[in-house]
Amino acid sequence: MVGIGYRKDFSEEFLNSDILSPAFIEVAPENWLGVGGYWKKQFHQALERYPLFTHGLSLSIGSPDELDFQFLANVKAFLKETGAVLYSEHLSYAKCDNAHLYDLLPIPFTEDAVKHVAERIRKVQDFLEQKIAIEIVSYYTPVAPELTEINFINTILQEADCELLLDVNNVYVNAFNHRYHAKQFIEQLDLNRVRYIHMAGHEQVSDSLIIDTHGEAIIDPVYDLFEHTLELLGRDVPVLLERDFNIPEMEALQAEISRLSAIKENVLKRTAHAIA
Amino acid sequence: MQLLKQTRQYQSDLAGYCRTGILQHIPGIHTSNVVHYRKLVMNVVDDILQNAYPLTYDLLSETEWDSLVADFFSEHSCKSPQVWYMPKELMEYVIDTDHALLKQYPLLCNLLQFEWMETAMFMMQDIPVVHTRNGDLLFSKLVLNPEHRLMALDYPVHRKNPSAIKPEDQQPYYLAAHRDEEGQIIFTELSPALVRVIEHLQERAASIQELYQLIEQDFGIQLAEADHLAIIHFLQQAYREGLIKGFSPA
Missing domain, CATH: 3.90.930.50 (Outer Surface Protein A; domain 3)
Structure with a gap:
């Protein structure tokens, strides 16, 4: 199944035509919590047609600040009310010194941060009474690193006993920005924990830097990395197409969804044959 | 294991840089790339505020608007995890701090209140x-x-x-x-x-x-x-x- 990030920007066209046919939709609970009126009606129409996956923005799992349990209680109620299939968040921080930043900042790759973040993920999972999937974020600079990125991520996944949201584009972006091999990086991940995959486009702003914009179409090397990832996984995992800015025509989004579905279908067939 | 004071400080320094543009020394950081974090953060903030306050944005000069947004985000700690509430915090910041722009634009409080009212009402829960x-x-x-x-x-x-x-x-x-x-x-x-x-x-x-x-x-x-x-x-x-x-x- 391949889903789409449900955006207010294309909500009306999406709901009033059958051009775009995702298997599910994904939203950030923050953007819909406590919302009524026009948007609530639109959202409920979407919920009547599609299963919901959720992907949080503001939990700030890597923050030095205390976890916001009031916010988490609101998220929990939202997940229950909407029947959300899963809740995922970012391996980053978006709040510090009691101030929200509304963007995803990289956590220092340090041993104390591993323990701190893993403990917070466990607390969140206990509170929500479900496992959550944590996304590897794209980053443009390391911050006081002591560990390698792969060690940092794998240890957190293990200590938190959480699931992994593997954003294939983010791995591509990070491999480019930090000069490592994307396929090898994915091979070193604990792939048994992959619960969900994100795919998106990006923008290369210089010879040495890519910014993860979600504002462009997915490029061929990221499709290749996606295929490689699916081959390694050898099982069906839900995939999401993220497009947050510079939204194209619905036909263009559907073409990306179709391409992702086709790659997935082919890999799963090949894997099934190999097993048989 | 508690987060070490030093790690906490590095995180605070990076967050502080995104808010103020003042960069402290952080080991291992790529100074040429870290600027993108501030750009990305400030783009989100500016975009949300411009969308919420189109009349205020038109009224102020570009310098005044940019200065207001920079003052707000560096001096005020945004409390809401929901970004669409941030414009409310800008309105409260202008009023609570008696911002310098109010001397030049005595109607600014009313304009912000009027524009925020439309957003707040549009988004409010059904009753x-x-x-x-x-x-x-x-x-x-x-x-x-x-x-x-x-x-x-x-x-x-x-x-x-x-x-x-x-x-x-x-x-x-x-x-x-x-x-x-x-x-x-x-x-x-x-x-x-x-x-x-x-x-x-x-x-x-x-x-x-x-x-x-x-x-x-x-x-x-x-x-x-x-x-x-x-x-x-x-x-x-x-x-x-x-x-x-x-x-x-x-």
């Missing part, structure tokens, strides 16, 4: 109310749309382009903002007497006859026939536009 559409405006008890707010302003930011508003325009203005069935926000200018009509209907459903009596008590006057007609006219319009939701079921 159900027991009512029926079967009734008679002249005789039935009227039920107010609970999805409304009253506002008092000193400048006519609801009527005129803010750049055309002059000091002599300063006087009390009263508005009702409500959300109609389609979710659109409608502002209605009110006289002081009509504000009281709405306030009475906030307390409980009432008929026009009851409202006449309440207004007479409030102002210690005897309403003339013209006043009755003005109130009826207002309530008819309020019913058509959804500020009056309907009638109290028998």
